[in-house]
Structures are given as C-alpha cells and as structure tokens.
Amino acid sequence: GAVVSQHPSRVICKSGTSVKIECRSLDFQATTMFWYRQFPKQSLMLMATSNEGSKATYEQGVEKDKFLINHASLTLSTLTVTSAHPEDSSFYICSARDDSNSPLHFGNGTRLTVT
Amino acid sequence: GDSVTQMEGPVTLSEEAFLTINCTYTATGYPSLFWYVQYPGEGLQLLLKATKADDKGSNKGFEATYRKETTSFHLEKGSVQVSDSAVYFCALRINTGFQKLVFGTGTRLLVSP
Numbered sequence: 001g002a003v004v005s006q007h008p009s010r011v012i013c014k015s016g017t018s019v020k021i022e023c024r025s026l027d028f029q030a031t032t033m034f035w036y037r038q039f040p041k042q043s044l045m046l047m048a049t050s051n052e053g054s055k056a057t058y059e060q061g062v063e064k065d066k067f068l069i070n071h072a073s074l075t076l077s078t079l080t081v082t083s084a085h086p087e088d089s090s091f092y093i094c095s096a097r098d099d100s101n102s103p104l105h106f107g108n109g110t111r112l113t114v115t
Numbered sequence: 116g117d118s119v120t121q122m123e124g125p126v127t128l129s130e131e132a133f134l135t136i137n138c139t140y141t142a143t144g145y146p147s148l149f150w151y152v153q154y155p156g157e158g159l160q161l162l163l164k165a166t167k168a169d170d171k172g173s174n175k176g177f178e179a180t181y182r183k184e185t186t187s188f189h190l191e192k193g194s195v196q197v198s199d200s201a202v203y204f205c206a207l208r209i210n211t212g213f214q215k216l217v218f219g220t221g222t223r224l225l226v227s228p
Contacts, residue, residue, distance in 0.1 A: 004158065032213065043119070044204070044218040057213070093158070100214055106151075106158040 003027060004096050006107025013084055013114055021079045021110045023094030029074040030096035034104070035067075038091040050077055084114040117142045121205045121219035128195055128226050136190040136222045138179075138205035146207040148172075148181050148188040149216070153202045162190075162203070200226045 003026040013019050023033060032051050036044040048064075050056040050071035058064045066088075068080040077096070081088055093109040121138040128134060140146065150162040150172070163172030168183035177192045188205060205219040 006158070034213075034215065036218075041123075041220065043220040046215055046217070049213045049215065095159075095216075103161055104216065106160070108156070108158040 004030075004094065004105045004107040006094050006110055008110060009108060010111045011113070013112070015085055015114055016083055018080055018082045019084055019112060021081075021092055021094075021112075023077045023079070023096065023107050025075045025096045025105070028096075028098050028102075028105075030077070031074065031098055032100075033071055033077040033094055033096045035069060035077075035079050036093040036095070038093060038109075044093060047079075081112065084112070086114045088112065089114045117146070117207060117209060117217045119205050119207055119217055119219035121203075121222055123220070124202075124223040126222060126224050128224070130197055130226055130228055131194045132226075134190070134192040134195045134199075134224065136203055136205075136224070138188045138190065138219060140186050140188065140205075140207050142186075142207055142209060142217075144209055144211065146209050148179070149206040149208065150177070150179055150188070150190050151204040151206060151218075153204065153221070155201070159204065195224070195226045197226045197228055200224055 005024045007022045035047045038044045047062045048056040048058045056069035071077040094107045097104045118141045147166045149164045151159040152162045153159045163174040165172040165181035171180045179190045202221045202223045204221045206216045
C-alpha cells in the first residue's frame, strides 16, 4: 500500500538553530501534503497545506517565516523550523494524498526537542 | 469553527470487553467523518469512515454510525483484543477547498489480557 516516509523520527537541536523535516511519498504522487503539529494530550493541529509547485497555505496563527514549507516535487515536502526555540518542541506529522478523492496517508511523525 | 470532541483517556479494558469511544462534532456544511488509529511507533492509519448521515463505517470489528441529529460518530467494538491497544482519533473533513481534516484530541485505549 501507499507509504509516506517522514524523516527524522526524532531530532534534538539547540535553541537558535534550524531543523528540516522531510516527508516523502514512496509509491504515489503527493499532489497535496498537510503538516500537523501535536502537543501532548492535544489534537493534531493543522499548520499548513501545500500543493506541489505552489506556495503553502498556512493556518491562522502559524508563522510562515518560522515554519518554512517547500513542496518542490510530487514526492517530497519539507518543513523547516527556523531559529528554533524550546516552545517549538513538539510532534510534527505530515500527511499526503494524490487527489481529493484519494485517501490521506500519514507519516510516522517527528519528535522535535529544542534545548 | 469546525471542531471534534472526543472522550479523554486512557480507556482501560480487559480483553473481550465492549468498547465505546465517544466523538461529537461541530461543523458547517456536511462533513465526512473518520476514525484513525495510531499504534505505538507508527503513523496514523484510517480505521473507518462515513460520508453521510446514517452511514455506518466498519473495519476490523470496529463500527461507527454517522448520527446527524446528535452530531456524533461514536466508535464501538464488541470484544476488544490486546492488539487493539492504540490511540484512536476521531476526525471530520469539510468537503470543500483543500478538504482539510480536523482532529479530536485522541483517546488512548489500553487492553489487558
């Protein structure tokens, strides 16, 4: 079946540095990708939606200059957390689908810890 | 705005017990409703879905019925197994625009032998 690979699964970085998270669709073309953030004991909060070749659409309250999303190909989207701070520590999850009638496939998530 | 509310966990059951995880939603329009499951160390997987009122989604012994009158989509299973231990997420999708998913907080299920 369709698989979405998210990497890395865990990352620890120092405050002020940037971290890049990759999300790849392995056997389908990911026309649309979604990036979510999950706080402990809270729901997955949608951060942004990206379509291949277009600028990402960010949800209200999400800083686009801090969370840079690139969806340059049909199989790869990246989320870069710039100038990370401890409050950015969270679980980030990507999901992808081919078209609007296709099911949504999720990556295994990335645990980011900023020290 | 659109939202999903589901019962807090963890829900702790013995094997073969009956399971209910409550889920209610608030949405404009006519959403599709989903249950996703996340096993330890894995990504979210679609468990079942329903796209219109009175539809029943089912999979692996789990069932949920889309109740428009009560805006609910409760998850049930008649006899749980240890292997059902996971986190279960209720979600809705508004079928316009990007068709984004809105998730509930997740409910952890722990099944003991």
